[in-house]
Amino acid sequence: xxxxxxxxxxxxxxxxxxxxxxxxxxxxxxxVGLNEDIIKFISSKKKEPDWLLEYRLNSxxxxxxxxxxxWAHVEYDEPDFQSICYYSAPKQKKQLESLDQxxxxxxxxxxxxxxxxxxxxxxxxxxxxxxxxSVSVATSFKDKLAELGIIFCSFxxxxxxxxxxxxxxxxxxxxASDNYYSALNSAVFTDGSFCYIPKGVRCPMELSTYFRINExxxxxxxxxxxxxxxxxxxxxxxxCTAPQRDENQLHAAVVELIALDQAEIKxxxxxxWYPGDENGKGGVFNFVTKRGICGYRSxxxxxxxxxxxxxxxxxxxxxxKGDYSVGEFYSVAxxxxxxxADTGTKMIHVGRNTKSTIISKGISAGNxxxxxxxxxxxxxxxxxxxxxxxxxxxLMTDQCGAHTFPxxxxxxxxxxxxxxATTSKIGEDQLFYxxxxxxxxxxxxxxxxxxxxxxxxxxxxxxxxxxxxxxLEISLEGSVG
Amino acid sequence: METVLKxxxxxxxxxxxxxxxxxxxxxxxxxxxxxxxxxxxxxxTLSSVLAGKEDYEITEGKIxxxxxxxxxxxxxxxxxxxxxxxxxxxxxxxxxxNINFLRTALNEKNKALGKDQISAKDFLKMVSEKSALVxxxxxxxxxxxxxxxxxxxxxxxxxxxxxxxxxxLSILDETDSGLDIDALKIxxxxxxxxxxxxNATIVITHYQRLLDYIVPDFVHVLYDxxxxxxxDKTLALELEERGYDWLKLETTI
Numbered sequence: 001x002x003x004x005x006x007x008x009x010x011x012x013x014x015x016x017x018x019x020x021x022x023x024x025x026x027x028x029x030x031x032v033g034l035n036e037d038i039i040k041f042i043s044s045k046k047k048e049p050d051w052l053l054e055y056r057l058n059s060x061x062x063x064x065x066x067x068x069x070x071w072a073h074v075e076y077d078e079p080d081f082q083s084i085c086y087y088s089a090p091k092q093k094k095q096l097e098s099l100d101q102x103x104x105x106x107x108x109x110x111x112x113x114x115x116x117x118x119x120x121x122x123x124x125x126x127x128x129x130x131x132x133x134s135v136s137v138a139t140s141f142k143d144k145l146a147e148l149g150i151i152f153c154s155f156x157x158x159x160x161x162x163x164x165x166x167x168x169x170x171x172x173x174x175x176a177s178d179n180y181y182s183a184l185n186s187a188v189f190t191d192g193s194f195c196y197i198p199k200g201v202r203c204p205m206e207l208s209t210y211f212r213i214n215e216x217x218x219x220x221x222x223x224x225x226x227x228x229x230x231x232x233x234x235x236x237x238x239x240c241t242a243p244q245r246d247e248n249q250l251h252a253a254v255v256e257l258i259a260l261d262q263a264e265i266k267x268x269x270x271x272x273w274y275p276g277d278e279n280g281k282g283g284v285f286n287f288v289t290k291r292g293i294c295g296y297r298s299x300x301x302x303x304x305x306x307x308x309x310x311x312x313x314x315x316x317x318x319x320x321k322g323d324y325s326v327g328e329f330y331s332v333a334x335x336x337x338x339x340x341a342d343t344g345t346k347m348i349h350v351g352r353n354t355k356s357t358i359i360s361k362g363i364s365a366g367n368x369x370x371x372x373x374x375x376x377x378x379x380x381x382x383x384x385x386x387x388x389x390x391x392x393x394x395l396m397t398d399q400c401g402a403h404t405f406p407x408x409x410x411x412x413x414x415x416x417x418x419x420x421a422t423t424s425k426i427g428e429d430q431l432f433y434x435x436x437x438x439x440x441x442x443x444x445x446x447x448x449x450x451x452x453x454x455x456x457x458x459x460x461x462x463x464x465x466x467x468x469x470x471x472l473e474i475s476l477e478g479s480v481g
Numbered sequence: 482m483e484t485v486l487k488x489x490x491x492x493x494x495x496x497x498x499x500x501x502x503x504x505x506x507x508x509x510x511x512x513x514x515x516x517x518x519x520x521x522x523x524x525x526t527l528s529s530v531l532a533g534k535e536d537y538e539i540t541e542g543k544i545x546x547x548x549x550x551x552x553x554x555x556x557x558x559x560x561x562x563x564x565x566x567x568x569x570x571x572x573x574x575x576x577x578x579n580i581n582f583l584r585t586a587l588n589e590k591n592k593a594l595g596k597d598q599i600s601a602k603d604f605l606k607m608v609s610e611k612s613a614l615v616x617x618x619x620x621x622x623x624x625x626x627x628x629x630x631x632x633x634x635x636x637x638x639x640x641x642x643x644x645x646x647x648x649x650l651s652i653l654d655e656t657d658s659g660l661d662i663d664a665l666k667i668x669x670x671x672x673x674x675x676x677x678x679x680n681a682t683i684v685i686t687h688y689q690r691l692l693d694y695i696v697p698d699f700v701h702v703l704y705d706x707x708x709x710x711x712x713d714k715t716l717a718l719e720l721e722e723r724g725y726d727w728l729k730l731e732t733t734i
Contacts, residue, residue, distance in 0.1 A: 433568065437583075439557060439582075439589050441555075454577075
C-alpha cells in the first residue's frame with residue numbers, strides 16, 4: 001500500500017543497465033599486453049610521425065617507473081595492464097564521407113543509444129564525432145565548420161593534417177608525467193577528438209562526441225584536445241556509454257583544453273559507462289585526467305553529469321593563468337549499488353583577479369560511495385582571487401556514503417575563498433507529500449533529485465539537459481512498472 | 482446526500498503503539514466536519530492514515546471512500562480519487578518550482594484517470610484563477626515548492642494546491658496553526674469558496690477560532706483514539722469554554 005524506505009532500496013538495487021548490448025563488428029585488434037613493441041605497432045598502424053612515436057615511448061618509460069595513485073577514496077582490484085588489448089579498430093579502412101558508408105550494424109548501435117545521427121543532424125544541428133573503440137568512424141558537419149576555419153576531427157586525422165597544432169599543444173596542459181594514468185594514456189592512446197576554433201570565431205553549433213567501449217577486454221584511451229584561439233567561443237559535448245561486460249574495463253582518457261586570451265570553452269560531459277551489476281560485479285574503471293588552461297580574460301567551464309562506471313576517478317580542473325580569467329565546475333555525480341566515485345576539481349589561481357566557482361551535487365544510493373575531492377589553490381601572485389565552492393550530498397539509503405574532501409591552499413592574503421557544504425537524506429516526508437498530490441513514487445524521486453541537481457543541469461546545453469534528466473531518472477528507477 | 486467517507490471501527494497502530502481505537506465517522510457530500518481534541522488524541526494520525534502514509538498500520542476496521550475500501554490503496558491512488566490533505570507542516574522541495582510541481586501532479590492525475598494532459602494555456606489560466614482565491618503572491622508560483630515561504634504563505638499554498646486539484650474530500654490538518662488573523666481569514670475564505678454540494682471537508686483543529694470562519698455542520702471530539710462526543714457547532718464553543726477535561730472525565734466513567 002504505502003511506500004517504505006525498504007521498497008525504495010529494493011527498487012534502486014533492481015535497476016539494470018539499459019545500454020547493455022554488444023555490436024558485432026569485426027575489429028582489428030592488437031595482441032594483448034603492453035611493451036614498446038605494442039606501442040610501435042599502434043604508432044605504425046596509425047602512420048604517425050616519428051616525434052609522436054618518441055612521445056609515446058617516452059611516456060611509456062615514465063609510466064613504467066610510476067605506481068598507481070592510492071589516495072582516492074575508492075577500493076578496487078587493480079587492472080592487469082598486461083592482459084589488456086591496447087588497440088582495437090573497427091574494420092573500416094576507407095575514410096568515410098557520409099553516413100551511407102557506415103556499417104549498418106554501427107548505425108543500429110547509435111540508434112539504440114538514441115542518438116540517430118540523421119535525426120541529430122536535422123533536428124539539433126549537432127556535429128557528432130562518434131568514437132567507437134578508439135577510432136573515429138563518422139564525422140558530420142565538417143564542411144560547414146571548415147568554412148569558418150574550425151577544425152573538428154578525430155585526433156588521428158589531426159596528427160596527419162595539423163601536426164603543428166598537435167605538436168604544440170599536446171601535453172602542454174596535462175604532461176605525460178602528470179599522473180599514472182595520464183602517462184599510460186600518453187603511451188597508448190589510439191584516438192580521440194581534436195578541435196580548433198580560430199581567432200574571433202564563435203562556433204555556431206554544439207560540438208559533440210560520443211565515446212563508447214565496445215570490444216570485450218579492450219581499454220579505451222582517448223585524447224581530446226580543444227584549442228580556442230583568441231576571442232573565440234566553443235561549446236563541446238561529450239557523452240559516453242559502454243555495453244554490459246562482466247570483466248572490468250579500463251577507461252583512461254586525457255582531455256586538454258586551451259583557452260587563449262579572451263576565449264571561452266564550455267565543456268559538458270554526460271557519462272554513463274556501465275556501472276557493474278547490482279552485486280558490484282563488472283563495470284568500467286574510469287580514470288580520467290581533464291584539465292584546461294586559461295589565458296587573459298578567458299573562461300573555461302566544466303559541466304559533468306556522472307552516473308556510470310564502477311569506479312570513477314576524475315577531477316576536471318582549471319589553471320587560471322591569465323589575469324581576470326574564470327574557471328567553473330558544475331557537477332552531478334550519482335552512484336548506485338556498489339559504484340564508487342571520487343570526483344571533484346582543482347582550481348589553480350595563478351593570475352590576478354581570477355575567479356572560480358565550484359558547484360558539486362553528489363547523489364548516493366544503494367551501497368555506493370560518493371566523494372567530492374577538490375583543491376582550491378591561490379598562488380602567490382593571484383591578487384584578489386575569488387573562489388566560491390558549494391558541495392551538497394544527497395543520500396538515498398542508509399547503506400551509502402557521501403564524503404567531502406575540500407583542500408584549500410592560499411598563498412595570497414587578498415584572496416577570498418568560500419566553502420559551503422550540506423548533506424541531506426531524501427525525505428520520506430517529501431515523497432509522501434508528492435504522492436499525496438498524486439505524483440507516484442518513482443516520478444516523485446526523479447522530481448526531487450532533479451530539483452536537487454537543477455543548478456547544475458541548468459548549465460548543460462538544452463538537448464543534453466533533457467538527456468541528463470532522463471539518465472538520472474533511469475539510474476534511480478526501480479524495477480517497478 | 483451521498484456518503485463520501487465512512488470510517489468503521491478503525492484501529493490503527495504506529496510503531497507498535499495503538500493510536501486509533503475504534504473510530505467511527507460518516508461524512509456526506511456538502512458537509513463540513515470539524516474534529517477537535519486534546520494533544521495526542523490521534524487527530525494527525527487520522528489525517529495520515531486517511532491519506533495512506535506508510536508506517537500507519539490498520540489493525541481493525543474499514544475506511545470506505547465513496548463506497549470503496551481504500552486501506553490498501555497507495556497515497557497517489559487516493560489522491561487521484563479526489564482525496565486531498567492540507568498538511569500541518571507543508572514540505573519544502575528545493576529546486577522544484579511550485580508550478581512544475583502542480584503541473585506534474587495534475588498530469589499524473591489525468592493520466593491515471595485516462596484523461597488528456599492539460600494544455601499550457603489552460604493550465605496557466607487555471608493557475609491565475611485559483612491563486613487569486615487565496616491571494617497567493619505571483620512570485621511564489623515560480624519559487625521552489627514551499628522553500629523559504631513564511632508560515633502563512635505555506636498554508637495559502639496548500640489551499641491553492643487544493644483549489645487546483647479540485648478534491649472531493651479535503652482534510653485540513655491544523656491549517657490554522659501559525660496563522661495570524663488576516664491570513665486565517667484569507668485561508669478560510671478560500672476554503673469556503675471551494676465548498677460545494679459535491680464535496681466535503683474535514684477540518685482538524687485545536688481551536689474554536691478557525692470555526693468562526695469555516696462554519697462546521699458537525700463537530701466531533703476525538704479523545705484517546707475514539708470519537709467521544711459529536712454535536713453541532715455549539716459543541717466547539719462549549720469546548721472553548723470548558724476545555725477537554727470534563728469530556729475526559731465523562732469517558733472514563
